[in-house]
Amino acid sequence: xxxxxxxxxxxxxxxxxxxxxxxxxxxxxxxxxxxxxxxxxxxxxxxxxxxxxxxxxxxxxxxxxxxxxxxxxxxxxxxxxxxxxxxxxxxxxxxxxxxxxxxxxxxxxxxxxxxxxxxxxxxxxxxxxxxxxxxxxxxxxxxxxxxxxxxxxxxxxxxxxxxxxxxxxxxxxxxxxx
Amino acid sequence: xxxxxxxxxxxxxxxxxxxxxxxxxxxxxxxxxxxxxxxxxxxxxxxxxxxxxxxxxxxxxxxxxxxxxxxxxxxxxxxxxxxxxxxxxxxxxxxxxxxxxxxxxxxxxxxxxxxxxxxxxxxxxxxxxxxxxxxx
Numbered sequence: 286x287x288x289x290x291x292x293x294x295x296x297x298x299x300x301x302x303x304x305x306x307x308x309x310x311x312x313x314x315x316x317x318x319x320x321x322x323x324x325x326x327x328x329x330x331x332x333x334x335x336x337x338x339x340x341x342x343x344x345x346x347x348x349x350x351x352x353x354x355x356x357x358x359x360x361x362x363x364x365x366x367x368x369x370x371x372x373x374x375x376x377x378x379x380x381x382x383x384x385x386x387x388x389x390x391x392x393x394x395x396x397x398x399x400x401x402x403x404x405x406x407x408x409x410x411x412x413x414x415x416x417x418x419x420x421x422x423x424x425x426x427x428x429x430x431x432x433x434x435x436x437x438x439x440x441x442x443x444x445x446x447x448x449x450x451x452x453x454x455x456x457x458x459x460x461x462x463x
Numbered sequence: 464x465x466x467x468x469x470x471x472x473x474x475x476x477x478x479x480x481x482x483x484x485x486x487x488x489x490x491x492x493x494x495x496x497x498x499x500x501x502x503x504x505x506x507x508x509x510x511x512x513x514x515x516x517x518x519x520x521x522x523x524x525x526x527x528x529x530x531x532x533x534x535x536x537x538x539x540x541x542x543x544x545x546x547x548x549x550x551x552x553x554x555x556x557x558x559x560x561x562x563x564x565x566x567x568x569x570x571x572x573x574x575x576x577x578x579x580x581x582x583x584x585x586x587x588x589x590x591x592x593x594x595x596x597x598x599x
Binding site: 291294298301302311313316424425427431432433434435436439 | 467471474475477478490491492497548552555556560561562563565572575
């Protein structure tokens, strides 16, 4: 009888040890919070600086080219000049419009190149997330926008590791404008 | 050492291992459904009734909120919506959860966790008990 009880206890313990992890299956997750990427990722910082300087250069060049044309136009609009230089006025207006269009096209090209560079960073982040998921045998990688709350102090927070790897792999990113 | 004793030790060891694996593996995930929280909240229900009553008093139409009163209701509920993330956070911290997600995300990533919507609704009601409908 005593032997039967012992065997029953053994079977019970084995059963529990098999069932417990299955019943209490908590999946392993990783969370990335890259909301402050613009201040933490060196490639993004350099990219932002380049975009900013290029946009400013386009604006400055446009202003420099348009300024003398505007002055001339103002002169032509003064009383006494009416009717004499209509053709010149029309030509100036056309030139200013062409310069405006040119500046706008250049700004659009910078914007498109910026989007392309940002996509490159996003691809790199996704690749790092996949790596970390594999390394840590996690079931899922959640982004902060997928959560209503997450414990930033949790070991599952992979943000710092993402920044570290991203800055090592992609320290700088230049705009490629066609 | 007889076979029985060896078996007891083996079983005890595997039980200990499984306990350790349960404690260490995985993250505590909780699920909160914003729509369900609002549906369960007594304060939200009361404000809806107050809005309908106010509309009925003014225009004799009380079956459905018109846009003016619906907007006023939304504005009256804004404090409650602001408090919602704070309530979720405090419950998550008390429970020691790593993450709280919407059911949709849980389904997307095949994650399981306790649904705390009812608990959040209760806590929200306590916190927003004094909230009143602000008529337009």
